Amino acid sequence: MVPATETVLVVDDEQGILEALADLLREEGYRVLTASHGREALERMAEVKPDLVLTDWMMPVLDGPALIERIQGDPALRHISVLGMSAVDVNGLKRLHPGMEFLQKPFDIRALMKQVRKVLDAHRAREG
Helix, strand or coil: CCCCCCEEEEECCCHHHHHHHHHHHHHCCCEEEEECCHHHHHHHHHHCCCCEEEEECCCCCCCHHHHHHHHHHCCCCCCCEEEEEECCCHHHHHHHCCCCEEEECCCCHHHHHHHHHHHHHHHHHHHC
16 A cells, blocks of 8 residues: 555546546555546646546546646646546557557556556656
């Protein structure tokens, strides 16, 4: 279990997935925030800067690509790591967005936790 000092913002328009991911991450010791779409995620990030945004790719209001563009374009947010998740072929997404990590839905819980840890460890190494 990790200390509850690392914050993960989970963004997904499917309520069941959102709640399940939040519960799993909390059980692992992460502090978890949730949002149903990208605009709500940006509102959450105005209040609390997470260490990681775990975002679905296809959502209403503001989708994953638009959310990532907003994060990367904002000097106050661009340091935040992003992990995308999608039911579409993530290999294609990786080619379109090199350097970004993706999880293929549906995913194995162990693979999810391993990927979250990998991205957060890389974030910590960059931040020093």
